[in-house]
Amino acid sequence: ATIHDQKLERGEGGELHQTAAGKASVLTTAQGGPVSDDQNSLKVGPRGPTLLEDFHFREKIFHFDHERIPERVVHARGYAAHGFFETYKSLAKYTKADLFQRAGEKTPAFVRFSTVAGSKGSVDLARDVRGFAVKLYTQEGNWDIVGNNIPVFFIQDAIKFPDLIHAVKEEPDCAFPQAQSAHDNFWDFISLTPESMHMVMWVMSDRAIPRSFRFMEGFGVHTFRLVNAKNESTFVKFHWKPKLGLQSVVWNEAVKINGADPDFHRRDLWTAIKIGNFPEWELQLQLFDQDFADAFEFDVLDPTKIIPEEILPPVPVGRLVLDRMPDNFFAETEQVAFMTQNVPPGIDFSNDPLLQGRNFSYLDTQLKRLGSPNFTHIPINAPKCPFAHFQQDGHMAMRNPIGRVNYQPNSFGEGPRESAQRGFTPFPEVVEGEKRRLRAESFADHYSQARQFFISQTAGEQSHIAAALTFELSKVKIPAIRERMVSHLLNIDETLASKVADKLGLQKMPKPADAALPTRQDLDPSPALSIVEN
Numbered sequence: 001a002t003i004h005d006q007k008l009e010r011g012e013g014g015e016l017h018q019t020a021a022g023k024a025s026v027l028t029t030a031q032g033g034p035v036s037d038d039q040n041s042l043k044v045g046p047r048g049p050t051l052l053e054d055f056h057f058r059e060k061i062f063h064f065d066h067e068r069i070p071e072r073v074v075h076a077r078g079y080a081a082h083g084f085f086e087t088y089k090s091l092a093k094y095t096k097a098d099l100f101q102r103a104g105e106k107t108p109a110f111v112r113f114s115t116v117a118g119s120k121g122s123v124d125l126a127r128d129v130r131g132f133a134v135k136l137y138t139q140e141g142n143w144d145i146v147g148n149n150i151p152v153f154f155i156q157d158a159i160k161f162p163d164l165i166h167a168v169k170e171e172p173d174c175a176f177p178q179a180q181s182a183h184d185n186f187w188d189f190i191s192l193t194p195e196s197m198h199m200v201m202w203v204m205s206d207r208a209i210p211r212s213f214r215f216m217e218g219f220g221v222h223t224f225r226l227v228n229a230k231n232e233s234t235f236v237k238f239h240w241k242p243k244l245g246l247q248s249v250v251w252n253e254a255v256k257i258n259g260a261d262p263d264f265h266r267r268d269l270w271t272a273i274k275i276g277n278f279p280e281w282e283l284q285l286q287l288f289d290q291d292f293a294d295a296f297e298f299d300v301l302d303p304t305k306i307i308p309e310e311i312l313p314p315v316p317v318g319r320l321v322l323d324r325m326p327d328n329f330f331a332e333t334e335q336v337a338f339m340t341q342n343v344p345p346g347i348d349f350s351n352d353p354l355l356q357g358r359n360f361s362y363l364d365t366q367l368k369r370l371g372s373p374n375f376t377h378i379p380i381n382a383p384k385c386p387f388a389h390f391q392q393d394g395h396m397a398m399r400n401p402i403g404r405v406n407y408q409p410n411s412f413g414e415g416p417r418e419s420a421q422r423g424f425t426p427f428p429e430v431v432e433g434e435k436r437r438l439r440a441e442s443f444a445d446h447y448s449q450a451r452q453f454f455i456s457q458t459a460g461e462q463s464h465i466a467a468a469l470t471f472e473l474s475k476v477k478i479p480a481i482r483e484r485m486v487s488h489l490l491n492i493d494e495t496l497a498s499k500v501a502d503k504l505g506l507q508k509m510p511k512p513a514d515a516a517l518p519t520r521q522d523l524d525p526s527p528a529l530s531i532v533e534n
């Protein structure tokens with residue numbers, strides 16, 4: 001139908017009716033019934049009251065009333081694109097995962113970029129971590145690498161995640177700030193969580209205000225395992241390197257862009273892909289064995305640490321190209337359900353306590369957000385390889401087992417069967433120990449890598465970090481929180497700490513936080529809080 005395939009007519013009240021003509025299809029209800037008049041509800045006489053029997057009006061309003069689903073509890077604001085992953089060469093030596101067996105193998109991909117803290121309608125250029133979630137539709141089921149654009153995280157144990165997110169999101173009484181970390185609750189939590197210092201350095205750096213999604217790195221963050229056909233395991237860290245390189249804006253620009261065009265990152269991705277300027281990333285792997293892990297000065301299970309690329313250079317293994325925008329934002333970008341526990345045979349988890357908790361959390365959250373255990377029936381979440389199981393029924397079941405058999409084992413010779421050879425079998429790692437709520441001592445150094453990150457920055461970048469910390473902490477009304485943050489900064493870089501303390505007008509320099517063994521006692525859990533007026 002074209003814009004001409006319709007007739008404009010005027011109704012008795014002067015309203016315009018666009019009626020079907022030419023190739024234009026006839027408007028129907030969701031039940032398929034043709035609609036005669038979509039401008040006027042059914043009334044007694046021209047001036048009402050409106051009649052309940054108007055099933056078209058009732059259905060239209062009913063459906064509209066139910067359009068919203070809960071936004072993601074984190075990473076609510078996002079934007080996604082379709083593309084493919086292409087394997088450079090066989091990685092059979094390391095993994096039996098089918099997508100890595102053959103050079104040139106192309107695997108369909110869907111990638112969602114996001115901010116973490118802001119709600120669905122917040123601004124694109126917030127100072128925040130960016131999500132970098134990749135769904136690969138492999139021949140052995142969906143593999144989701146649910147990563148960020150920063151290679152470390154704020155916390156070492158998933159049990160802290162609700163606290164972190166409560167603290168970073170808007171404050172519960174005033175409901176602001178909506179998309180920025182600049183507030184008391186966030187810095188209160190951070191100042192009481194020394195393990196977050198490395199991440200905080202990254203978040204205060206230019207990395208947290210990327211110029212566009214196309215100029216961002218992505219990281220799987222945790223240590224994972226690759227497992228080959230001989231059941232040998234290699235530890236791995238996943239890195240996405242943008243072909244365009246890394247670019248950020250400065251804070252001054254970010255603030256202006258947010259005001260002028262809060263959709264800046266969306267528009268950038270949409271426009272680039274629509275004009276055929278397809279963004280591309282290289283997948284690079286840091287591969288290491290148990291001996292390396294034992295010798296490395298930090299615990300490879302600690303998600304607040306990186307393995308420096310100088311020590312362990314990443315190996316390029318394939319490329320990711322994004323070449324098509326979704327046809328419908330809600331159907332695809334909003335309904336896509338990423339889950340860290342989606343791995344094909346040949347990819348496995350490590351015991352990183354943050355990863356272990358995430359593997360639990362994502363399934364739970366999809367049920368809440370998408371409302372049915374059948375969220376894999378939504379096309380964007382369905383595997384693109386053959387699949388067969390006996391799960392059935394539930395809200396919105398689109399695909400139930402066909403025929404008599406919906407269980408196994410069965411005597412009818414029907415339906416799918418287990419395969420010890422082809423199925424996912426966890427790497428048989430031997431674990432033992434007492435059950436305890438305890439943080440490993442190997443997780444205790446919270447400052448060395450924060451310092452390494454800071455000193456790796458150019459002078460200009462360092463000054464941006466100092467300016468960001470000053471700006472952020474100047475919004476904090478409680479002196480004890482500002483001081484606690486400076487006491488952490490003293491363990492990272494003294495010049496940085498003095499600069500920030502000076503700009504904040506701190507009367508006297510606090511003592512450095514106890515770097516050897518930071519405890520809650522050191523940090524005075526209940527300081528007499530007073531408020532700075534500014």
Ligand code: HEM
Pocket residue numbers: 071072073074075078112113114130131132133146147148152153157158159161220221222303336337338354357358361362365366369
């Ligand atoms: C969503 C990354 C830690 C729970 C997301 C998304 C990303 C992400 C990229 C957005 C997915 C999308 O685009 O739809 C990360 C990274 C983490 C981390 C890199 C740490 C290294 C955690 C932890 C938990 C958690 C520790 C909970 C224990 C969630 C939940 C969602 C989410 C509930 C919302 C999912 C949805 O509704 O679709 N995360 N996350 N995350 N994450 Fe995480």
